[in-house]
Amino acid sequence: MFINGFIYIVGETLNGLYRNRWMCITSTGVVMVTLLMLGLFMVVNLNVQHITEAVKEQVEMVVYIEEDADRATVEELGRALSGHEEVTAVAYVSREEHMGRLQQQLGGMLEGYDSGLENPLLASFEVKTADPEAVVGLASEFEAYPGVAAVFYGRGYVEDLFALTRVVQIVGLALMAGLAITAVFLVSHTIKLTVLMRQREITIMKYVGATNWFIRWPFFLEGLLMGFVGAVLPLGILHYLYRIFAQWIAANELMFINLLPLQAVISELALYLVPLGVILGILGSTMSMGRFLRV
Amino acid sequence: MIEAKNLGMRYGRGKQLALEDINFFIDRNEFVFFVGSSGAGKSTLMKLIIRELKPTEGLLKVFNRDVGRLPRHRLPYLRRNIGMVFQDFRLMEERTVQDNVAFAMIVTGSSRREIKRRVPGVLSMVGLEGKAKAKITDLSGGEQQRVGVARAIINRPAMILADEPTGNLDPGTALDIMNLLHTVNLRGTTVLVATHNREIVDRFKKRVLYLDNGRLVGDEQKGIYTNVH
Numbered sequence: 001m002f003i004n005g006f007i008y009i010v011g012e013t014l015n016g017l018y019r020n021r022w023m024c025i026t027s028t029g030v031v032m033v034t035l036l037m038l039g040l041f042m043v044v045n046l047n048v049q050h051i052t053e054a055v056k057e058q059v060e061m062v063v064y065i066e067e068d069a070d071r072a073t074v075e076e077l078g079r080a081l082s083g084h085e086e087v088t089a090v091a092y093v094s095r096e097e098h099m100g101r102l103q104q105q106l107g108g109m110l111e112g113y114d115s116g117l118e119n120p121l122l123a124s125f126e127v128k129t130a131d132p133e134a135v136v137g138l139a140s141e142f143e144a145y146p147g148v149a150a151v152f153y154g155r156g157y158v159e160d161l162f163a164l165t166r167v168v169q170i171v172g173l174a175l176m177a178g179l180a181i182t183a184v185f186l187v188s189h190t191i192k193l194t195v196l197m198r199q200r201e202i203t204i205m206k207y208v209g210a211t212n213w214f215i216r217w218p219f220f221l222e223g224l225l226m227g228f229v230g231a232v233l234p235l236g237i238l239h240y241l242y243r244i245f246a247q248w249i250a251a252n253e254l255m256f257i258n259l260l261p262l263q264a265v266i267s268e269l270a271l272y273l274v275p276l277g278v279i280l281g282i283l284g285s286t287m288s289m290g291r292f293l294r295v
Numbered sequence: 296m297i298e299a300k301n302l303g304m305r306y307g308r309g310k311q312l313a314l315e316d317i318n319f320f321i322d323r324n325e326f327v328f329f330v331g332s333s334g335a336g337k338s339t340l341m342k343l344i345i346r347e348l349k350p351t352e353g354l355l356k357v358f359n360r361d362v363g364r365l366p367r368h369r370l371p372y373l374r375r376n377i378g379m380v381f382q383d384f385r386l387m388e389e390r391t392v393q394d395n396v397a398f399a400m401i402v403t404g405s406s407r408r409e410i411k412r413r414v415p416g417v418l419s420m421v422g423l424e425g426k427a428k429a430k431i432t433d434l435s436g437g438e439q440q441r442v443g444v445a446r447a448i449i450n451r452p453a454m455i456l457a458d459e460p461t462g463n464l465d466p467g468t469a470l471d472i473m474n475l476l477h478t479v480n481l482r483g484t485t486v487l488v489a490t491h492n493r494e495i496v497d498r499f500k501k502r503v504l505y506l507d508n509g510r511l512v513g514d515e516q517k518g519i520y521t522n523v524h
């Protein structure tokens with residue numbers, strides 16, 4: 001009963017794929033390229049996100065205090081900053097502490113600096129915020145507070161990082177949408193060819209009373225298989241590339257590029273790529289199921 | 296088994312009726328010839344019976360069901376009860392005789408065991424016992440049509456529709472095939488044959504429905520092929 005029909009369907013699926021192997025390889029290839037791009041993009045994105053998270057943690061604002069601000073103004077400013085709802089932490093750094101840090105950072109270079117000379121540095125508040133992306137707006141707000149000389153945050157760096165990830169996302173997504181449409185089109189075209197090749201069998205099937213789904217299964221499976229293979233191959237390729245890249249990073253002691261672990265990345269990718277490939281394949285098959293495949 | 300009431304069929308808007316006001320009743324186990332000149336509407340009538348086409352006018356009941364209202368998903372089950380035989384055989388030419396016959400069982404969900412059990416019996420009934428493994432292209436036209444008949448009866452349908460089954464065969468072979476269909480009929484299957492073959496119609500003396508230009512102009516028991524105009 002069912003088993004026999006199942007064997008027939010699987011046989012026809014493979015037969016159809018084989019008889020159309022070049023178109024089939026092309027379609028699978030395009031699915032593969034689409035998903036490989038998506039995969040690469042996701043790998044980069046996941047890691048950029050991971051690194052940005054780390055950077056965001058470090059983003060803080062430095063609110064420099066006017067040199068001639070009196071004690072009351074400074075205290076009032078400190079209270080205003082700590083009381084702001086977006087602010088999570090405020091630390092006062094005196095001019096002397098700044099100088100100490102500078103000397104530490106520059107090693108022995110300020111050796112000859114005479115502490116009797118006037119310290120040119122300003123005292124400051126170091127401010128941490130709840131939402132790192134809010135620093136831009138907060139900075140201009142704080143600049144208007146009395147006693148504030150200037151506000152600094154990793155200005156260019158933070159803005160660029162956010163902007164760059166967004167541009168990469170938009171361009172990448174547009175490119176992939178185009179590729180995905182091409183992939184669906186090619187898959188459906190390939191299946192249409194096998195449908196045409198099997199026209200005679202299909203007609204006979206209709207006359208002897210095969211059900212719609214019996215007629216359609218082989219074509220449905222063809223699409224599904226192309227999509228699935230087109231998703232699994234990029235996973236393999238990405239697995240390989242990621243390992244090589246991670247090894248290269250390790251070998252060059254670029255440990256500050258804090259990559260996500262291989263297995264975590266690949267399983268996250270599989271979660272998206274395999275269903276997506278299958279969906280592309282199924283879309284392709286359904287598009288090819290015209291009048292011919294209806295009883 | 297088949298009942299037509301004021302049945303009409305128009306292929307498209309503005310086209311003239313391919314069938315018009317057809318009325319007849321065919322009982323189980325009958326053997327009926329549909330005759331009429333080319334374009335009379337014989338094939339159209341057969342396509343309506345298997346619901347390849349939907350009637351545009353009137354009523355057509357097959358197995359006591361209004362086929363015009365049969366939902367799409369029921370069509371396969373209607374067709375499993377009707378075996379089709381074609382003028383051009385419609386076989387899978389690159390495959391063997393037994394594959395062609397078994398195909399009808401596979402796609403309707405029979406078990407392997409059932410197929411193995413039934414195919415040889417049907418092949419011997421149509422006189423092809425030695426040819427089970429022969430490729431279709433290695434057979435004569437008459438043998439190919441025997442495969443066609445075997446495929447039509449393998450699922451034990453209640454009815455056989457044959458549209459010009461002898462159209463591509465020489466007179467002797469045509470007679471063989473018609474005898475085969477007659478045997479099938481004697482075993483309890485309703486058989487409808489559309490044909491131009493005057494000799495055969497006259498010889499069998501079965502019921503004849505005459506179609507002319509889309510109209511049913513004659514319905515005779517033990518009829519002969521006459522040109523009714």
Ligand SMILES: Nc1ncnc2c1ncn2[C@@H]1O[C@H](COP(=O)(O)OP(=O)(O)OP(=O)(O)O)[C@@H](O)[C@H]1O
Nearest residue numbers: 306307313331332333334335336337338339340491
């Ligand atoms: N698919 C179609 N579209 C439009 N008109 C059609 C179609 N099929 C048949 N017809 C028209 O319907 C009429 C009946 O055709 P049909 O094929 O039923 O005749 P027939 O009796 O089987 O003829 P023949 O003996 O040549 O097979 C003809 O006028 C034909 O032109």
Ligand SMILES: [Mg+2]
Nearest residue numbers: 337338339458
């Ligand atoms: Mg005809």
